Amino acid sequence: MLNKLLKYDLKYVYKTLIVFYILDFVFALLTRGIRLFENSSLMQFVAFIMNIVTIVSFIATIIINIMKLWSRFVNNIYKDESYLTHTLPVTEKDIYISKFLSSILTITTSVIAIILSLFIIYYSQDFIEFLKTSLDGLANAYDSTVISIIIVLFVVFLLELISVVVEGYTGILLGHRSGDHKMIKSIVIGFLFFMGSSILIIAVILLAGLFVKDIMDLFVTLAPPNVKTIKNLLLVAIVIYSLAITFYFIFDIHILKKGVNVD
Amino acid sequence: MKEIVKCKNLSKSFGEKRVLENIELNIQRGKIIGLLGKNGMGKSTLIKLIVGLLTPNSGEITVDGKKIGVESKKKISYLPERTYLDKTMKIEETIEFFDEFYDNFDKDKAFKLLKDLNLDRNTRISKMSKGMQEKLQLILVMSREADLYILDEPLGGVDPATRDYILDTILSNFGKDSSVLISTHLIADIERILDEVIFIENGKIVLTSDTDTLREEKNASIDEIFREMFKC
Numbered sequence: 001m002l003n004k005l006l007k008y009d010l011k012y013v014y015k016t017l018i019v020f021y022i023l024d025f026v027f028a029l030l031t032r033g034i035r036l037f038e039n040s041s042l043m044q045f046v047a048f049i050m051n052i053v054t055i056v057s058f059i060a061t062i063i064i065n066i067m068k069l070w071s072r073f074v075n076n077i078y079k080d081e082s083y084l085t086h087t088l089p090v091t092e093k094d095i096y097i098s099k100f101l102s103s104i105l106t107i108t109t110s111v112i113a114i115i116l117s118l119f120i121i122y123y124s125q126d127f128i129e130f131l132k133t134s135l136d137g138l139a140n141a142y143d144s145t146v147i148s149i150i151i152v153l154f155v156v157f158l159l160e161l162i163s164v165v166v167e168g169y170t171g172i173l174l175g176h177r178s179g180d181h182k183m184i185k186s187i188v189i190g191f192l193f194f195m196g197s198s199i200l201i202i203a204v205i206l207l208a209g210l211f212v213k214d215i216m217d218l219f220v221t222l223a224p225p226n227v228k229t230i231k232n233l234l235l236v237a238i239v240i241y242s243l244a245i246t247f248y249f250i251f252d253i254h255i256l257k258k259g260v261n262v263d
Numbered sequence: 264m265k266e267i268v269k270c271k272n273l274s275k276s277f278g279e280k281r282v283l284e285n286i287e288l289n290i291q292r293g294k295i296i297g298l299l300g301k302n303g304m305g306k307s308t309l310i311k312l313i314v315g316l317l318t319p320n321s322g323e324i325t326v327d328g329k330k331i332g333v334e335s336k337k338k339i340s341y342l343p344e345r346t347y348l349d350k351t352m353k354i355e356e357t358i359e360f361f362d363e364f365y366d367n368f369d370k371d372k373a374f375k376l377l378k379d380l381n382l383d384r385n386t387r388i389s390k391m392s393k394g395m396q397e398k399l400q401l402i403l404v405m406s407r408e409a410d411l412y413i414l415d416e417p418l419g420g421v422d423p424a425t426r427d428y429i430l431d432t433i434l435s436n437f438g439k440d441s442s443v444l445i446s447t448h449l450i451a452d453i454e455r456i457l458d459e460v461i462f463i464e465n466g467k468i469v470l471t472s473d474t475d476t477l478r479e480e481k482n483a484s485i486d487e488i489f490r491e492m493f494k495c
Contacts, residue, residue, distance in 0.1 A: 004363050008349075015351060083347035087314050088364050089336040179278050259318030261277075262311070 001090045005098035013068045013106045020061040021113045027054040028117035035121070054121065058114045062161065065110045069103050070168045074186070078176045082262045092256040096169075100249060103165045111158055152234045159241035166248040167193040173255045197244050204240055205233060267292050267338075267411050267442050268313060273322035275308055275466075282308045283466045286322070290411070290442055295433075295456050297474075297485070298446040300463035301493050306446040307344065309463070310415050313444075314341045327410060337366070340409035344416040346396040348388050354399060355384040361403050373406035376432065394421060401429060405436040412443045418452055426452050450486040460485055462492060 031050040037043045076085045076095070085095060171190020176182045209216035214229040268290035275283040283305045290296060300306050311317040313324055315331045326335035348357055354377065361368045377384060380398055388396060401417060414433070418426050426449075434456055437443055447453055460477065462470040470477075470492070474485055481488050 001364070008360065012349065012351065080345050080347050081349060083316065083341075083343040083345065086316050087336055087339070087341050089333045090364070091333060260316065261318055262316045 001088075002094045002098055005088075005090060005094060006101055009072060009098050009102035010105060012072055013065070013102060016068055017061070017065055017106060017110065020057070020064055021110075023057050024054070024061055024113055024117040025120065027057045028120040030054075031121050032123075054117070058117065061110050061114060062107075065106055066161070066165055066168070069099070069106065069165050070172065072102075073099050073169055074172050074176075074183075077172070077256075077260065078182070078262055082260070086260060086262065092260075093253050096249075096253050096256050099169065100166070104162055107161045107165065108158060111154070111161070115154075152231060152238070156234050156237050156241070159238060159245065163197060163241050163245050163248070164194060166245055166252070167197065170248050170252055170255075173252055177255070177261075193248075197240075200244070201237055201240050205236060208232075208236060265292055266290060267327055268444075269325045270309075270313075271323045273309075273312065273324060274320050275305075275312060275317060276320050281466060283312070286466075286468060288461070288468060288471075290444060291459075292410070292440050292442055294458040295437075295443045295445065296459045296461060297450070297453060297457040298444055298461050298463060299448065299450055299485075299489055301448060304463050305466040306463055307415055308466075310341075310413055310444070310446055314339055314413060338410040340404045340407040340412045342400055342404040342412070342414040342417055344419060346393060346400065348396060348400065350389040351387075353385055353387050354382060357388065357399065357403065358384070361406070365407055367408040369406050369408060372436070373402055376402040376406065380428075394425070397421065398425070398429075401432060405432050408438060408441075410441055412437055412441065414443065414445045416447055417445065418447055418449045423452075430456055450489050451484075454485045457485065462489070464493065 027050065031047065031054050034043065034047045034050050038047050075081045076099075168190045170193055171188070172186045174189045175184075175186025178185050205215060206219065209219060212229075212232070214226065215233065217223060218229065218233075266289045268288065270286050270288040273283060273286040273288075274281065286309065288309075298306050298309065308317065312319055313326070313331070315336060324331055327338055329335055349360075352360070358370060358373050358377075361373070362370045374384070377399075380402070382395065382399065382402075388399075391399070397417075401414075404412065404414070412433070417429055417433075421429065430453065433443060433445075445453060445457075454474070457474045459471065459473055461468055477488060478484065483491070
C-alpha cells in the first residue's frame with residue numbers, strides 16, 4: 001500500500017512542480033541566450049534582469065515545493081481529504097512514510113532542476129575544464145577539493161530543506177492536537193522547532209570549537225576559514241540534520257499512531 | 264446473528280465537553296439501521312469513532328471482532344457528510360484510486376452507476392457542483408462490496424428526486440449479509456427502508472428498536488415518534 005500512497009502523493013506535488021521546472025529551464029535558456037549578446041549596456045541590463053528573474057524562479061520552485069508538501073499533509077491528515085485518507089485500509093505509519101519519502105524525492109528533484117538550470121546558464125569549455133580539474137583533485141586528495149565541498153554543500157542544503165519540511169509536519173501534528181487556533185499553533189510550533197534545530201547546530205559547532213582551534217577561529221577572528229574547516233563544519237551539520245530528521249520522523253509516527261481527531 | 268459492530272462503554276469528549284457517554288451498541292449483519300437524532304447530539308461523532316476518524320477517550324469498538332485498524336477499514340464503506348475527494352483529480356482517476364486501494368471495489372459497477380447519473384468520467388472534480396460531488400462519493404461508496412456501509416447524512420442538501428435515487432442506490436447495492444448504518448434527521452424520507460432505529464440524544468442512546476415493533480407499539484410512524492420524543 002505504501003507504493004500506492006507514494007504514487008498519489010508524488011502525483012499531487014509534481015502536477016504543480018513540473019510547471020516550475022519548465023519555467024526554471026526556460027528562464028535559464030533565455031538568460032544563457034541573452035548573455036551571448038552582452039555587448040551593449042541595454043543587453044547587459046536585460047541580462048541582469050533575466051538573472052534576477054531566474055533566481056526568483058529558483059526560489060519560487062523551492063518555496064512552492066515546500067508549501068505543496070505542507071498543504072498536502074494538512075489536507076490529508078486533518079482537513080476534508082482526511083475523511084478519505086484515514087478510512088483507507090492503510091496504517092498511519094505508511095501514510096506518514098509516504099509523505100516523508102515524497103518530501104525527500106521532490107526536494108531532491110527540485111534541487112537537481114535548479115543545478116541543471118545553473119549548468120545551462122554557466123556551461124562553457126572553461127567550466128568543464130574546471131570540473132575536470134576538480135574531479136582529478138578529488139581523486140588525489142579527498143580532503144581538500146572544491147568538488148567534494150560542492151557535494152557536501154549539496155547534501156547539507158538538501159538535508160536542511162528536508163528538515164524544514166519535517167519540522168513543518170511536526171508543527172502541524174502538534175498544533176492540531178489542541179482544541180482551537182490549530183493552524184496558528186501549527187505555524188508557531190513548526191517555527192519553534194526550526195529555530196531549535198538552528199540553535200542546536202550553532203551550539204554543537206561552538207562546542208566543537210572548544211576542542212578544534214580552527215573551528216573556534218571562525219567565531220573569534222576575521223581570517224577566512226580554510227577548506228578543511230569548512231568541510232568539517234558541513235560534516236557536523238550533516239550529522240545533526242540527519243539526527244534531527246530521524247528524531248522528527250520517529251516522533252511524528254508516534255504522534256500519528258496515538259490516533260487522530262479530525263474536525 | 265453475528266454482530267458487525269460492537270461498542271462497549273464508549274465515551275468521547277472534546278476538551279471539557281462530553282459528546283458521547285458510555286455508549287453500548289451492537290449492529291447486526293443484514294440490517295438497515297437508522298441512527299436518528301437532532302443536530303449536535305453525537306451521531307457524527309459516533310460514526311467517526313467507528314470509522315477511525317476520532318479516537319475514543321474510553322471504551323472499545325470492534326468491527327467483525329477486530330479493533331479499529333486496517334482490517335476494519337477494509338470492511339467499512341463510509342460516506343461522510345462532507346466532500347473528501349482530491350479536487351485536482353478527474354472522476355475516472357478517483358475510480359482508479361478506489362480500485363487500487365480497496366480489494367472489494369467493483370469498477371464496472373461504478374462506471375455503470377456513473378452512466379445512470381449521466382456523469383462524464385473525464386470531468387474534473389473541481390468543475391463539479393457540491394451535489395454532483397456528493398453523488399460521485401455515493402457511487403464510490405456503494406460500489407464496494409463492504410460488510411458495513413456507513414452513510415452520514417446522505418440526504419442532506421439534495422433535492423427530493425435525488426433523495427429517491429440515493430435510497431434506491433442504497434437498497435439495490437448492498438448484499439444480504441451487509442449492514443447499512445444511516446445517520447439522518449430527515450426521517451420521513453428514509454423511514455421506508457429502515458429495519459431498525461437507534462435514537463441518540465445528548466450523547467446517549469435513548470432507544471434502540473426494530474422499526475415494525477416500534478410502529479406497532481406506539482401506533483405511529485417513526486417520524487412521528489421521533490418528533491414526539493425530541494420536541495423542543
